[in-house]
Amino acid sequence: MPDKKERIDIHKYLAEFEDIPGTRVFTAQRARKGYHLNQFAMSLMKEENRQRFLADEKAYLDEWDLTDAAKKAVLARDYNGMIDEGGNIYFLSKLFSTDRKSFQFAAGSMTGMTQEEYAEMMLKGGRSPEGQRSIKGKY
Amino acid sequence: MARVTTGITSSHIPALGAALETGNWKNDYWAPVFRGYQPIKDWIARPENMPDVVVLVYNDHATAFDMNIIPTFAIGCAERFEPADEGWGPRPVPDVIGHPDLAWHMAQSLILDDFDMCIMNDMKVDHGCTVPLSMIFGEPEEWPCRIIPFPVNVVTYPPPSGRRCFNLGDSIKAAVESFPEDLNVHVWGTGGMSHQLQGPRAGLINKEFDLNFIDQLIKDPETLSKMPHIQYLRESGSEGIELVMWLIMRGALGEKVKDLYRFYHIPASNTALGALILQPEETAGEALEPRSVMSGHSLAA
Numbered sequence: 001m002p003d004k005k006e007r008i009d010i011h012k013y014l015a016e017f018e019d020i021p022g023t024r025v026f027t028a029q030r031a032r033k034g035y036h037l038n039q040f041a042m043s044l045m046k047e048e049n050r051q052r053f054l055a056d057e058k059a060y061l062d063e064w065d066l067t068d069a070a071k072k073a074v075l076a077r078d079y080n081g082m083i084d085e086g087g088n089i090y091f092l093s094k095l096f097s098t099d100r101k102s103f104q105f106a107a108g109s110m111t112g113m114t115q116e117e118y119a120e121m122m123l124k125g126g127r128s129p130e131g132q133r134s135i136k137g138k139y
Numbered sequence: 140m141a142r143v144t145t146g147i148t149s150s151h152i153p154a155l156g157a158a159l160e161t162g163n164w165k166n167d168y169w170a171p172v173f174r175g176y177q178p179i180k181d182w183i184a185r186p187e188n189m190p191d192v193v194v195l196v197y198n199d200h201a202t203a204f205d206m207n208i209i210p211t212f213a214i215g216c217a218e219r220f221e222p223a224d225e226g227w228g229p230r231p232v233p234d235v236i237g238h239p240d241l242a243w244h245m246a247q248s249l250i251l252d253d254f255d256m257c258i259m260n261d262m263k264v265d266h267g268c269t270v271p272l273s274m275i276f277g278e279p280e281e282w283p284c285r286i287i288p289f290p291v292n293v294v295t296y297p298p299p300s301g302r303r304c305f306n307l308g309d310s311i312k313a314a315v316e317s318f319p320e321d322l323n324v325h326v327w328g329t330g331g332m333s334h335q336l337q338g339p340r341a342g343l344i345n346k347e348f349d350l351n352f353i354d355q356l357i358k359d360p361e362t363l364s365k366m367p368h369i370q371y372l373r374e375s376g377s378e379g380i381e382l383v384m385w386l387i388m389r390g391a392l393g394e395k396v397k398d399l400y401r402f403y404h405i406p407a408s409n410t411a412l413g414a415l416i417l418q419p420e421e422t423a424g425e426a427l428e429p430r431s432v433m434s435g436h437s438l439a440a
Contacts, residue, residue: 008367013297016369022340023377027327028297035206042205045224080338089337089378090200090294097226102154104408107341118342124404125436127332133373 019135026088034086036075040064041087044094053098080110141241141315141322145190146388146417147179148398149271150198151329154408156230156270156370159278171434172412175402176274178427179407179416182400183275188352188424189324192238192243192285194311196387197267197329199290203259209295210257212307214249215264216242223263232278237243238285241318246289248314254307264288270327274414289389293330293380297368304383305364310389315391328388330381332375332403334410343376344411346437352382353413357398360389378410389417397423398430405436 017025024030031038043049053060061071070109073081074095082092089106096106108118119126133139143342155172158164164173182188190207202223204210220235245255270290276283293296308326332349335341345362352375355363364386389396399416406412420422 013368017296017372020340020372020377021337022338024338025296025372025377026294031206031295039199040207040341042201045202047224047228052227083337088201088294091205093200094226102157103152103336104154104355104410107336107409110338111341112339116321121342121435122275122344122409123348125340125405125439126411127335127340129343129345129348129374132340132343 017139019136021132024083030086030088032086034088034091036065037070037082037087038091039087040066040074041091041094044098050098077109079106085111140197140232141192141318141320141324142318142422143312143315143324143326144283144422145420146392147275147327147328147363147416148331148385148388149274149329149414150331150407150410150412150414151267151270151398152410152412153262153270157301159273160231160310165322167318169312171263172189172404173405175404175432175434176292176414178400178432179275179402180413182427187329189323190262190324192241193325193327193330194287194289194315195268195271195327196289196291196384197271198293198381198384200265200267201294202265203262203290204292204319205220209292210290211292211299212254212292213257213259214242214246215262215290216246217260217262220262220264220268220288222269223265225265229258230266232273233267233281235282236288236308237262237284240320241322241324242287243287244318245311246315248317249307249310252310252313254310259290262288267329271327278410289387291384293383297382298317298380300368301364301366301383303363303387304358304386305390308387308392311387312391312393326388326391328385330384331375331379331380332411332413333376333379335376336409337406338377340376342409344405345379346405346411347375348374349413351412353401353403356385357396357417358390360386392417393419395425397419397426399424400427400432401431403432403437411437
C-alpha cells in the first residue's frame with residue numbers, strides 16, 4: 001500500500017466558506033437549489049430567446065421551474081436575491097448581458113452603493129480586504 | 140520534439156474585449172492597460188518568439204458547460220472553435236484553430252499520467268479564451284498560431300486544488316515533450332488577479348496578495364501550490380480563485396524560471412489585472428526593458 005493520502009475534511013472545507021463576509025460560494029448545495037434559475041439564464045445565449053424574454057418576461061419565466069422568490073428576483077434584477085436562490089454570477093451574466101449591462105454594473109448593484117460610488121471605489125484601488133476576510137476572526 | 144518554451148499569464152476580463160470593440164481602449168481609463176500589454180504584443184510578434192501552438196488554460200464562464208456537464212479539466216481536440224454568444228452576440232474575433240494531433244496526444248498522455256481529461260470536440264469558446272488572444276495578438280484576420288483550448292472548472296465548487304493544477308502543468312510539459320513534431324509551445328494561464336463579482340463584498344482588490352502571488356509563482360511555486368482554496372477566497376475575492384489556473388502554466392515550465400516581463404494594473408473594471416512572460420531558466424531569452432510595469436492605482440502607496 002502506498003502512504004496514506006492526506007485528505008481534506010469536506011465538512012470543515014465547506015463550513016469555512018460561511019465565514020467570509022458578503023460572499024456566497026457556489027457549492028453543490030447552491031448549485032442544486034439554483035439549477036433551473038441558472039439554466040433559464042443559459043437560455044438567454046440565443047437571440048430568439050432574448051427577444052422572447054424581453055417581450056414578455058413573466059410569461060418566459062413561467063416556462064421554467066422556478067421558485068416565486070427566484071422569479072421575483074429576476075423581474076426586479078435583484079442579483080443578491082438571485083444568488084440567494086442559487087444563482088451563479090457567470091450564469092446570471094447572460095441576464096445582465098441581455099439588458100446590455102456590464103459585470104461592473106451587476107457587481108456594483110449588489111453592494112448597496114450607487115454605480116458612481118462603486119466605480120469611484122474601484123478607481124481608488126477597490127474594496128480593501130481589511131476586516132473583510134473572516135466574520136469570526138474579524139480580520 | 141515539441142517544447143514548452145514560454146508561460147504567459149493574462150487577465151481575461153470581458154470589458155477588455157468590449158474596450159477593443161468600441162474603440163474605448165484609447166481612453167484614459169483603458170489606455171494604461173493596453174500600454175502595459177504592448178511590450179508583450181511586440182515580444183511575441185518577433186518570429187523567434189511566436190509560438191506554433193498555445194495551450195490556453197482558462198475557465199469557461201457557464202458557456203460551453205452549463206449545469207448539465209461540469210468537467211474539472213477539459214481539452215479542446217477539434218479542428219476549430221467558434222466564439223460563443225454570451226448574451227451580447229459572439230465577439231467579432233476569428234475562430235480559434237486547434238491542433239488536433241497535439242491535443243489528442245496530450246489527452247492520451249495526461250490520462251496515462253492520471254489526469255482524467257474530458258475530451259471536447261464540439262465546443263464554443265467564451266471571453267476566457269478569446270480576450271487573452273485579443274490582448275496579446277491584437278485584432279488580426281486570423282490568429283497567428285494554433286490554439287488548444289484547455290478549460291478548467293473554477294465555477295462550481297470544489298475547483299481543483301492549487302497542488303493538482305501545479306502537478307497537471309508538469310504532466311502537460313511531459314505530454315508536450317513526448318510529441319515528436321518540432322513545435323514551439325506556449326502554455327498560457329489566464330484569469331485573476333484579485334476580484335469579487337458578487338454580493339456585498341464585490342469589488343475586493345488585494346494588491347499585497349497579488350504581488351506576493353506573482354513573486355511566489357516565480358520563485359517558489361511548490362509552496363504556493365499548497366495554498367488552500369479558503370485563502371484565495373478570503374484574500375483575493377471569490378473570483379480570485381481563477382489564479383489556481385496560473386499554477387498549471389507554472390507547472391509546465393519546470394523548476395526554475397526567469398521572468399521576462401511583469402505587468403500589474405488596478406482596476407480593470409472589477410479586477411486587478413496581471414500579465415507575465417516567464418521562460419524556463421535554462422532556455423530563457425533576454426528580459427524586456429522595462430522588466431516590470433505597474434499602472435493605475437497600483438502605483439499608490
